[in-house]
Amino acid sequence: MAENQGTWLAANIRALADPRNANLRESLSASVCGDHMRINWEKAKLKDAAVPVVTLDTGMRVALHSRYDPLTESIRTAKSIEPASLLVILGIGAGYLVEACRTRMHEEQVFDRILAIEPNGLVFTSCL
Numbered sequence: 001m002a003e004n005q006g007t008w009l010a011a012n013i014r015a016l017a018d019p020r021n022a023n024l025r026e027s028l029s030a031s032v033c034g035d036h037m038r039i040n041w042e043k044a045k046l047k048d049a050a051v052p053v054v055t056l057d058t059g060m061r062v063a064l065h066s067r068y069d070p071l072t073e074s075i076r077t078a079k080s081i082e083p084a085s086l087l088v089i090l091g092i093g094a095g096y097l098v099e100a101c102r103t104r105m106h107e108e109q110v111f112d113r114i115l116a117i118e119p120n121g122l123v124f125t126s127c128l
Helices: 002-017 019-033 070-080 096-108 121-126
Strands: 037-043 050-056 061-063 084-090 111-117
Touching: 037 121, 050 121, 070 096, 084 096, 096 111
Parallel strands: 084 111
Antiparallel strands: 037 050, 050 061
């Protein structure tokens, strides 16, 4: 059963990433987020990485990761997390921390499972 669920999830993620489904992504984003924000990707200042930056309708801009070196800072954060059977990450941003924790899980066996939850549909679909 878990294998079928993984296949279903992978198929849905592929469908959302497919350029032919741009209207579906926009509809999902609008239904979850409304029209009060947009996301732009900007180059990090010190490393060759992209940083999602949310711009609210008020003009306020919020980076979802460090604008300087998101990869190194995510690795540093992952190393500071205590071992656990289940690690829950709420808010995935561009996935740098999730990837750093996944790498640590496989290399050091400090987590049995990782559950990453992104409650914002616009953030989720922009990262596909």
